[in-house]
Amino acid sequence: MLSIKDLTVNVNDKQILKGINLEIKAGEIHAIMGPNGSGKSTLSHVLSGKAGYTVTGGTATYQGKDLLEMAPEIRAREGVFLAFQYPVEIPGVSNIYLLKAALNSIRKHNGQPEVDAMDFLTLVKEKVRLLEMDEKFLYRAVNEGFSGGEKKRNEILQMAILEPKLCIMDETDSGLDIDALKIVAEGVNSLRSPERSFVMVTHYQRLLDYIKPDFVHVLAHGQIVKSGGPELALELEEKGYNWVEDNQAAA
Amino acid sequence: MNTAIASRYTAEYQTIASSLPGQTLPWLRALRAEALAQFAEQGFPSPREEEWRYTNVSGIEKKLFAPSADITVGDINTDWLKSYQIENAWVLVLVNGHFSAEFSVLTDLPEAVSVMSMADALAKQPAQVEKYLGLAASQSEHGFIAFNTAWFSDGLFVHVPSKLVLDRPIQLLHIVTGDDAMATTRNIIIADEMAEAKVIETFVGNDSAYLTASVTEVFVGQNADLTLYKMQSESEKAYHFGGSYIKQARDARFTHHNFAFGGLLARSDIHADLDHASECELNGLYLGIKRQHIDNHTRINHLKPYAISRELYKGVLDDRARGVFQGRVIVAIDAQKTDSQMNNRNLLLSDDAEADTKPQLEIYADDVKCGHGVTVGQLDEKSIFYLQSRCVDEETARNMLTFAFANEMVDKVKIRGLHDMILEQLLTRFPQEGVNKEWL
Ligand SMILES: Nc1ncnc2c1ncn2[C@@H]1O[C@H](COP(=O)(O)OP(=O)(O)O)[C@@H](O)[C@H]1O
Ligand SMILES: [Mg+2]
Numbered sequence: 001m002l003s004i005k006d007l008t009v010n011v012n013d014k015q016i017l018k019g020i021n022l023e024i025k026a027g028e029i030h031a032i033m034g035p036n037g038s039g040k041s042t043l044s045h046v047l048s049g050k051a052g053y054t055v056t057g058g059t060a061t062y063q064g065k066d067l068l069e070m071a072p073e074i075r076a077r078e079g080v081f082l083a084f085q086y087p088v089e090i091p092g093v094s095n096i097y098l099l100k101a102a103l104n105s106i107r108k109h110n111g112q113p114e115v116d117a118m119d120f121l122t123l124v125k126e127k128v129r130l131l132e133m134d135e136k137f138l139y140r141a142v143n144e145g146f147s148g149g150e151k152k153r154n155e156i157l158q159m160a161i162l163e164p165k166l167c168i169m170d171e172t173d174s175g176l177d178i179d180a181l182k183i184v185a186e187g188v189n190s191l192r193s194p195e196r197s198f199v200m201v202t203h204y205q206r207l208l209d210y211i212k213p214d215f216v217h218v219l220a221h222g223q224i225v226k227s228g229g230p231e232l233a234l235e236l237e238e239k240g241y242n243w244v245e246d247n248q249a250a251a
Numbered sequence: 252m253n254t255a256i257a258s259r260y261t262a263e264y265q266t267i268a269s270s271l272p273g274q275t276l277p278w279l280r281a282l283r284a285e286a287l288a289q290f291a292e293q294g295f296p297s298p299r300e301e302e303w304r305y306t307n308v309s310g311i312e313k314k315l316f317a318p319s320a321d322i323t324v325g326d327i328n329t330d331w332l333k334s335y336q337i338e339n340a341w342v343l344v345l346v347n348g349h350f351s352a353e354f355s356v357l358t359d360l361p362e363a364v365s366v367m368s369m370a371d372a373l374a375k376q377p378a379q380v381e382k383y384l385g386l387a388a389s390q391s392e393h394g395f396i397a398f399n400t401a402w403f404s405d406g407l408f409v410h411v412p413s414k415l416v417l418d419r420p421i422q423l424l425h426i427v428t429g430d431d432a433m434a435t436t437r438n439i440i441i442a443d444e445m446a447e448a449k450v451i452e453t454f455v456g457n458d459s460a461y462l463t464a465s466v467t468e469v470f471v472g473q474n475a476d477l478t479l480y481k482m483q484s485e486s487e488k489a490y491h492f493g494g495s496y497i498k499q500a501r502d503a504r505f506t507h508h509n510f511a512f513g514g515l516l517a518r519s520d521i522h523a524d525l526d527h528a529s530e531c532e533l534n535g536l537y538l539g540i541k542r543q544h545i546d547n548h549t550r551i552n553h554l555k556p557y558a559i560s561r562e563l564y565k566g567v568l569d570d571r572a573r574g575v576f577q578g579r580v581i582v583a584i585d586a587q588k589t590d591s592q593m594n595n596r597n598l599l600l601s602d603d604a605e606a607d608t609k610p611q612l613e614i615y616a617d618d619v620k621c622g623h624g625v626t627v628g629q630l631d632e633k634s635i636f637y638l639q640s641r642c643v644d645e646e647t648a649r650n651m652l653t654f655a656f657a658n659e660m661v662d663k664v665k666i667r668g669l670h671d672m673i674l675e676q677l678l679t680r681f682p683q684e685g686v687n688k689e690w691l
Contacts, residue, residue, distance in 0.1 A: 016278075049639070049640075050636050050640075050641050051632070051636065067338065069646070071639070071645070072636065072639035072640055073639045073640075073642050073643055073644045073645070076640055076641060076642040077390035077642045081640075082640050084637070084640075087637070088631075088633050089635075090633050090634055090637065090638070090655065091655060091656075092654070092655025092656060092658050092659050093638075093651055093652070093655045096386065098638070098641055098643075099640070100641040100687075101642070101643055101647075101651070101687070102641040102643065104641075105642035105643060105644075106642055141655075148480075158641065162641075162642070190488070
């Protein structure tokens with residue numbers, strides 16, 4: 001699905017990612033954990049094509065194609081979805097409008113006709129129920145005036161409707177209370193399939209209690225310093241990030 | 252100002268004076284003569300005047316616009332005209348400054364309500380007109396008002412009596428055709444105590460260089476509620492001056508929605524005087540493309556305590572267009588507990604576009620809550636990326652965001668026919684790709 005090799009990235013001439021290697025196969029869930037400032041959001045942004053990052057070396061291959069060559073919207077239409085750490089408010093554009101625009105862009109990209117209005121509404125309402133949101137949210141401007149938790153839930157709602165192949169979730173758990181966290185986790189779990197992969201970026205292992213990862217990677221100072229199974233997350237929780245950072249310093 | 256210009260107009264005046272309405276009324280003859288003299292002295296406003304500092308009307312002065320003696324509707328496409336009529340409204344049509352009975356829809360009016368042409372009102376109820384004409388618009392304010400008073404050839408007269416709630420809107424459809432034509436119209440709208448009404452002013456023209464000079468005086472009685480909509484979609488070669496001058500009584504509510512879309516050079520004045528606990532809401536949207544110059548000048552006079560004013564003007568400027576917003580809020584020494592908020596937001600879509608914004612708060616009372624905010628900026632890159640990450644290409648994302656910025660003002664219009672017309676105007680001025688009307 002996604003293969004990242006020796007990826008190095010600069011922001012304003014400062015190297016932030018210092019040679020990332022990551023192999024993600026279809027159906028897998030990878031958790032990327034790391035302290036604040038380690039480069040987690042940078043990695044998520046570079047994969048989804050945000051401007052302002054300079055790739056100075058390495059590759060990211062998505063389904064056999066050079067991901068870094070594609071415009072952000074093409075990546076999205078090809079099935080890469082970023083759930084933002086800080087979702088953006090878009091006054092004047094309703095949630096439902098954006099969902100329709102997004103879904104139809106994907107369909108057009110795949111040579112399919114526009115979605116039928118009734119089918120669309122049925123689909124959207126089903127997902128709204130799944131995430132236990134109020135239907136009124138659909139008609140409100142994207143994220144405008146939403147609480148932190150509502151914004152995160154809205155990201156997962158979009159993800160559920162657009163059915164991406166590669167879901168990158170940047171700190172989706174932050175700002176969620178425990179009930180909301182469970183609902184979001186259920187939403188994500190319902191999307192799990194052998195064709196869909198997840199990259200869950202998180203600071204804490206809390207989310208991983210509800211969404212079981214296949215692999216856990218620890219990112220520190222722009223490098224993956226340790227990889228393992230779900231038990232690594234627990235170990236981290238216990239020993240703190242200093243443990244891996246110390247290891248890295250020793251190495 | 253160039254007095255040569257003024258004298259050309261004053262000489263021209265003698266040739267049409269006898270055809271103007273109300274010339275048998277001594278008070279009006281005197282008023283017009285006074286206004287003419289004032290204009291001869293003042294001429295059109297100059298950028299040296301503080302309230303005209305961003306707008307140079309010398310383009311108007313270079314021409315000699317001619318009033319038409321009658322309606323001359325020969326070249327008007329009826330379907331085109333009808334496309335601007337709001338469904339379910341009472342419509343009064345003025346063509347080249349003259350009332351057209353043929354195109355107007357004034358049937359089924361409640362008996363107590365007057366909706367008629369100004370010429371009709373001067374013939375049938377001159378005392379009413381005399382009482383209000385010039386009461387809200389001061390002729391000494393600037394040359395366009397004096398010009399209008401001297402020249403007006405017709406207009407709309409509305410009187411809604413006390414306690415009457417009009418369930419259908421009244422529309423003034425103002426059409427000008429022909430190069431160098433001039434349409435000078437004067438309107439009076441009166442809503443008596445506890446009355447409620449909605450009045451729509453629409454200004455359109457064919458593709459020629461003409462001058463519209465319109466003055467509307469509005470009187471909102473105690474506890475009355477009046478909403479005035481203005482959409483000017485003049486020809487892209489036209490000059491437009493349209494002033495609305497409002498007097499609100501105690502507890503009166505007035506809402507204005509100003510959509511300034513057309514004209515090579517367009518200026519709107521919206522000046523309101525507020526009494527005790529009056530509420531005044533001014534909304535505006537101006538769109539400039541190509542070389543358009545669009546100026547909106549608002550003034551809210553808080554004269555008495557407890558009045559509330561809310562103002563939001565948004566501008567979208569592309570190409571080499573220039574938008575001007577001057578908003579004055581004056582809080583008199585007696586106007587304690589005034590609550591006023593003024594905002595102006597500008598979106599520049601090109602490096603050559605320009606926005607001049609000048610909010611002015613003049614506060615003479617000490618116990619008030621007054622705020623203002625101004626922004627001039629480009630589309631937000633974070634928002635563009637967010638939309639791109641949701642499969643939307645960059646150009647479409649820009650169009651969506653531009654549309655959304657402007658549409659906030661369109662969405663405030665609750666009269667469906669008018670809302671849809673304004674939406675259409677908005678969509679024809681900016682790239683439509685990216686905005687799917689069916690999805691809205
Ligand atoms: N636009 C930027 N300009 C300069 N430094 C940046 C910028 N964005 C991120 N950084 C730096 O890059 C590092 C990684 O940031 P980020 O990817 O946001 O970390 P994380 O998501 O792991 O908390 C931090 O040191 C941060 O200060
Ligand atoms: Mg981050």
